[in-house]
Amino acid sequence: AQSVTQLDSHVSVSEGTPVLLRCNYSSSYSPSLFWYVQHPNKGLQLLLKYTSAATLVKGINGFEAEFKKSETSFHLTKPSAHMSDAAEYFCVVRPFNFNKFYFGSGTKLNVKP
Amino acid sequence: DTEVTQTPKHLVMGMTNKKSLKCEQHMGHRAMYWYKQKAKKPPELMFVYSYEKLSINESVPSRFSPECPNSSLLNLHLHALQPEDSALYLCASSQDRTGNYGYTFGSGTRLTVV
Numbered sequence: 001a002q003s004v005t006q007l008d009s010h011v012s013v014s015e016g017t018p019v020l021l022r023c024n025y026s027s028s029y030s031p032s033l034f035w036y037v038q039h040p041n042k043g044l045q046l047l048l049k050y051t052s053a054a055t056l057v058k059g060i061n062g063f064e065a066e067f068k069k070s071e072t073s074f075h076l077t078k079p080s081a082h083m084s085d086a087a088e089y090f091c092v093v094r095p096f097n098f099n100k101f102y103f104g105s106g107t108k109l110n111v112k113p
Numbered sequence: 114d115t116e117v118t119q120t121p122k123h124l125v126m127g128m129t130n131k132k133s134l135k136c137e138q139h140m141g142h143r144a145m146y147w148y149k150q151k152a153k154k155p156p157e158l159m160f161v162y163s164y165e166k167l168s169i170n171e172s173v174p175s176r177f178s179p180e181c182p183n184s185s186l187l188n189l190h191l192h193a194l195q196p197e198d199s200a201l202y203l204c205a206s207s208q209d210r211t212g213n214y215g216y217t218f219g220s221g222t223r224l225t226v227v
Contacts, residue, residue: 034215043117043203043220044156051213090155099144099210100169103155 006104019078023091034092117219136187136204144210148203163210
């Protein structure tokens with residue numbers, strides 16, 4: 001069975017401090033993994049993707065994620081949070097050779113001044 | 114052009130109305146998708162079109178009727194909806210049905226059924 005677990009429904013950080021949004025997945029053999037961001041009343045924007053190349057993936061707006069197969073994790077990080085990062089973040093897995101995306105339940109990131 | 118454009122942005126309709134949502138992309142993508150997103154929830158897949166043919170219907174009620182007239186356009190026809198159908202409807206596209214490179218999402222249509 002395929003599943004995605006975002007371990008925190010809410011994360012709150014101060015501006016300028018690091019961000020860590022956690023994601024664990026359950027999938028057979030070489031999934032593709034994605035992080036999307038959704039600002040209020042907006043669509044989803046692709047932050048970054050892992051598709052079996054380098055395990056450390058750099059995305060837009062200073063975000064990056066590391067694919068750790070042994071831990072079945074794909075955590076999203078950013079060294080220094082900005083107020084504009086406040087949004088909902090979704091971890092998404094697409095199992096190998098399977099045309100369906102599985103969304104995590106989302107993590108709402110709050111950035112305090 | 115790297116966008117998926119959805120119209121209208123907002124729609125209010127009565128339970129006896131017929132309306133349509135429109136989605137357009139000019140990226141040459143050959144797979145297009147409809148998702149439904151309720152407040153504070155992740156998107157839920159409704160339909161997948163691949164090369165203008167319906168390939169996945171996630172057991173969506175018949176009051177939702179998708180249509181893909183050509184490779185750039187995807188419609189969702191709505192008829193006799195219920196208040197619980199109120200949600201953000203998102204359209205997405207991908208290069209092909211594998212979705213290997215991710216989906217490009219539109220900004221959505223906020224639908225309210227009264």
